[in-house]
Amino acid sequence: xxxxxxxxxxxxxxxxxxxxxxxxxxxxxxxxxxxxxxxxxxxxxxxxxxxxxxxxxxxxxxxxxxxxxxxxxxxxxxxxxxxxxxxxxxxxxxxxxxxxxxxxxxxxxxxxxxxxxxxxxxxxxxxxxxxxxxxxxxxxxxxxxxxxxxxxxxxxxxxxxxxxxxxxxxxxxxxxxxxxxxxxxxxxxxxxxxxxxxxxxxxxxxxxxxxxxxxxxxxxxxxxxxxxxxxxxxxxxxxxxxxxxxxxxxxxxxxxxxxxxx
Numbered sequence: 001x002x003x004x005x006x007x008x009x010x011x012x013x014x015x016x017x018x019x020x021x022x023x024x025x026x027x028x029x030x031x032x033x034x035x036x037x038x039x040x041x042x043x044x045x046x047x048x049x050x051x052x053x054x055x056x057x058x059x060x061x062x063x064x065x066x067x068x069x070x071x072x073x074x075x076x077x078x079x080x081x082x083x084x085x086x087x088x089x090x091x092x093x094x095x096x097x098x099x100x101x102x103x104x105x106x107x108x109x110x111x112x113x114x115x116x117x118x119x120x121x122x123x124x125x126x127x128x129x130x131x132x133x134x135x136x137x138x139x140x141x142x143x144x145x146x147x148x149x150x151x152x153x154x155x156x157x158x159x160x161x162x163x164x165x166x167x168x169x170x171x172x173x174x175x176x177x178x179x180x181x182x183x184x185x186x187x188x189x190x191x192x193x194x195x196x197x198x199x200x201x202x203x204x205x206x207x208x209x210x211x212x213x214x215x216x217x218x219x220x221x222x223x224x225x226x227x228x229x230x231x232x233x234x235x236x237x238x239x240x241x242x243x244x245x246x247x248x249x250x251x252x253x254x255x256x257x258x259x260x261x262x
Contacts (some may be wrong), residue, residue: 003192005085005183008036015185019233020173027092036083042091043124049092050098052076054091067117069108084098085183089176097174100203103211104131126216133175135191135225140168145195145261148223151252154243164231171227172202188234188248192222197262205262215262224250 006012015021016032027250030037039054050074055061057079064071071077078094081087094101104127111124139145141163147155163169171193172246178191194215196202209215216222226248228234237241243249 003177003181003184008083008188009115011183012185015183018185019184019230020058020179020189020227023173024092024179027095030088037088038082038202039080042080050076052078052094052098054078054080054094055098057087063181065186067112069105069112069118072105073109075082085180089179093174093176097203097217099207100174100210103207107210107213107216122218124214126219126221128209129192129219129222130210130216131175131261132177133190133192134173134222135174135178135193135227136172136202136206137193137195137225138170138172138199139195139261140199142197144169145197148195148225149252151224151250153229153249154240157231157237158240158243161231171225171230173227188226188228188246190224190226190228190248192219193225195223197261198242205210207262215259220256221259226250 013032016024016028021031024031030041039056039183042054053076057075061071061077061079064078068079071079078091079087080091093210107127111121111127115121135238141160143154144160144163147153147160157164160169171191173182173191175191179189181189194206194209196205206215226246228246228248229237229243231237234242236246
């Protein structure tokens with residue numbers, strides 16, 4: 001079923017005080033204000049000399065016949081629907097993670113050149129999954145990765161609870177659709193993750209890996225993570241039973257294996 005975000009008027013504003021949306025406090029005026037930000041306001045937040053800009057999506061824009069990714073690559077124009085949560089979160093991701101977004105766009109263009117604008121390859125699916133629902137997870141303890149790869153959610157989140165609370169394991173939600181879904185506080189969130197070990201600069205590591213083609217060549221590379229299980233991210237994470245009863249905590253499918261972390 002297609003997700004329908006709450007309207008700006010009906011939104012429970014408390015969602016902005018809880019993860020993952022609490023990480024976007026520097027954009028509170030755009031998210032929690034009484035009026036929608038327009039593309040002029042979003043463009044004013046871009047750094048000087050930016051190669052991209054936000055452009056209101058309308059019939060005149062779409063009449064150029066370009067694929068969404070082609071329009072970004074050729075014209076630097078990011079089509080942005082007015083008064084739309086999905087596209088507002090996409091704009092915020094461009095503002096915070098420009099290197100990652102540029103890497104995704106470059107890879108999408110490589111695939112469009114190879115496949116044509118009407119066909120989709122496995123790499124394109126992987127790139128889109130990460131763009132929409134992606135997360136960057138930083139870990140230090142290999143035992144946590146082992147539990148994750150086995151879908152041993154109780155061990156990952158409950159046994160290692162203190163590691164999450166101390167910041168030895170952390171999640172950055174990158175996917176703008178996942179952020180949009182977080183507008184509904186009772187929704188159990190599951191994202192698709194790239195994993196970086198050993199405390200390196202996770203954003204830079206992921207951007208380089210995407211740009212070089214080392215990752216996101218197949219959707220199966222991405223590890224699903226029920227991010228609602230991160231301690232403090234859901235009201236029930238203080239109960240051990242949550243990790244064995246909530247429907248987001250699925251068992252490992254037979255034959256499913258994951259690639260090494262970055």
